[in-house]
Amino acid sequence: SQQGEEDPQALSIQEGENATMNCSYKTSINNLQWYRQNSGRGLVHLILIRSNEREKHSGRLRVTLDTSKKSSSLLITASRAADTASYFCATDLTGNQFYFGTGTSLTVIP
Amino acid sequence: DTEVTQTPKHLVMGMTNKKSLKCEQHMGHRAMYWYKQKAKKPPELMFVYSYEKLSINESVPSRFSPECPNSSLLNLHLHALQPEDSALYLCASSQVAGEEQFFGPGTRLTVL
Numbered sequence: 538s539q540q541g542e543e544d545p546q547a548l549s550i551q552e553g554e555n556a557t558m559n560c561s562y563k564t565s566i567n568n569l570q571w572y573r574q575n576s577g578r579g580l581v582h583l584i585l586i587r588s589n590e591r592e593k594h595s596g597r598l599r600v601t602l603d604t605s606k607k608s609s610s611l612l613i614t615a616s617r618a619a620d621t622a623s624y625f626c627a628t629d630l631t632g633n634q635f636y637f638g639t640g641t642s643l644t645v646i647p
Numbered sequence: 648d649t650e651v652t653q654t655p656k657h658l659v660m661g662m663t664n665k666k667s668l669k670c671e672q673h674m675g676h677r678a679m680y681w682y683k684q685k686a687k688k689p690p691e692l693m694f695v696y697s698y699e700k701l702s703i704n705e706s707v708p709s710r711f712s713p714e715c716p717n718s719s720l721l722n723l724h725l726h727a728l729q730p731e732d733s734a735l736y737l738c739a740s741s742q743v744a745g746e747e748q749f750f751g752p753g754t755r756l757t758v759l
Contacts, residue, residue: 637689
């Protein structure tokens with residue numbers, strides 16, 4: 538079964554607005570990662586947060602992790618049309634067990 | 648070189664054919680992965696190679712057979728596939744298992 542569930546399933550915002558996606562998972566993890574996928578193409582790694590970290594930033598991205606609630610969020614600030622893509626969280630359990638969440642489809646309207 | 652390459656980009660095969668998908672990276676990564684992704688679904692992990700040894704097989708049917716000839720190459724041998732195996736097959740690599748993964752563009756497989 539899938540380790541991660543994401544919400545919302547789809548999100549549509551205006552350019553310049555912030556986008557927030559949430560990920561919940563079921564078991565203890567080593568780390569949690571966020572990826573972006575443009576339609577039908579390979580995935581691009583965005584950010585990795587380890588189980589002992591609570592928050593991480595990278596450019597316009599901010600990721601939080603709450604291990605007590607088994608949840609994470611990805612915030613994209615000042616969104617651009619080029620941010621339109623599917624976003625997946627992924628959890629690493631042991632280094633060899635790696636599960637993607639259900640994904641959020643983000644549309645940024647110019 | 649920070650690229651993972653996959654060949655072919657597209658593959659159409661019959662249920663009795665034997666074909667192979669290829670993946671290559673030259674980043675010195677010691678972990679390589681095969682994923683299967685159906686339309687509008689997340690990638691599902693099929694195989695992980697860590698230091699050229701198969702470290703986990705996610706109960707994938709035996710008609711899929713992975714091979715890691717060396718630390719830069721990963722193959723997926725296909726035999727007697729079913730139409731439901733049609734999907735995007737993604738290869739990825741990471742420095743070590745569990746860390747940031749670099750993905751190839753995928754092979755879109757259609758089984759007739």
